[in-house]
Amino acid sequence: MKFTEAKSKFIQTWGALGSQWGINKTMAQIHALLMISPEPLSMEDIMEELQISRGNTSMNLRALMDWGIVFKEYKPGERKEFFTAEGNIDELARKIAKERSRREIKPTLRVLQDISAIDGSESSKAAHFKAKTEELYDFVSRADNMLEKIIDQKENWITKTIMKLMG
Amino acid sequence: MKFTEAKSKFIQTWGALGSQWGINKTMAQIHALLMISPEPLSMEDIMEELQISRGNTSMNLRALMDWGIVFKEYKPGERKEFFTAEGNIDELARKIAKERSRREIKPTLRVLQDISAIDGSESSKAAHFKAKTEELYDFVSRADNMLEKIIDQKENWITKTIMKLMG
DNA sequence: TAAATGTTTCAATATGTTTTGAAAGTTTAA
């Protein structure tokens, strides 16, 4: 396979993966492009490379910066803004895990806690509901704790975690 | 909060969570409904409760059965088919993790392996690309292994994993 | 066998999301 082909395949694959995980395609593609670029890229570069509009590029760069996985850079003598992706993959994964926990798991836990507070003696259906949602709360909350434990092992967390699990 | 309100809130929340994770809303809602129902439900029951069409119900029930987290049941004397959700939450999580690994992580690994096989000596850009995709392959493959290790601890895997991580 | 009961399929439609591009906004340099 040629470099250009491999590059395009990588960007497409990363984009498709993003969609499956609720991240929009362009956002994932911009991230892919920045990740494999040895040099910071300008907005123009990105637009040109991915053939997308200025507005689209701008909005998705902002979203990536909100996630903390893309950074703005200034080059001396250049008025344009340049962008780079988090280069360390461990760090990248930690940031994504943290954000998803904050944006999705934590709010879900709050809802589960709220609704499992209903009166279970009202009916047997209510009792079953209460039991199930409590069980779910318990599970999700443990899973979230586990996630935190794993990603809090600053360096080389994947390797460290596997080691501990094998012991 | 009243039972009916709590129930509807649960179904809505589960549906929204599903969308964020690339699972369609109705599919997640049907699953939520079955999960909190003490009795198996018929297609009619589901249509009525969620106010959705027969076709939609049928397709999403099939998808849930493909995932192995909803089962078809027959009641003696009844001609209709009834449906139940996997009742054990640990088992539910294991099945979902397994399926996502199979459907998404494994194919991504194959692509990463393919594209990181390019000739890196062609240019410094190609070299950087090769290095990055190799690094990514390495990481994703370790993460997938970790996931497998975690979910292979049949019972109470969440608790077991936390214990090991604390030691 | 035909009628009744039930399920699946799929083209058309509705709904939801992303993308565009031009206008408005911002910053810099002279």
Added chain:
DNA sequence: TTAAACTTTCAAAACATATTGAAACATTTA
């Protein structure tokens, strides 16, 4: 201060995905 260089915003348009519902299909019972 004004013009030039650049970025952001947002309504409209394009695109993608989910949903409907009626017809086709399957199974059971009489």
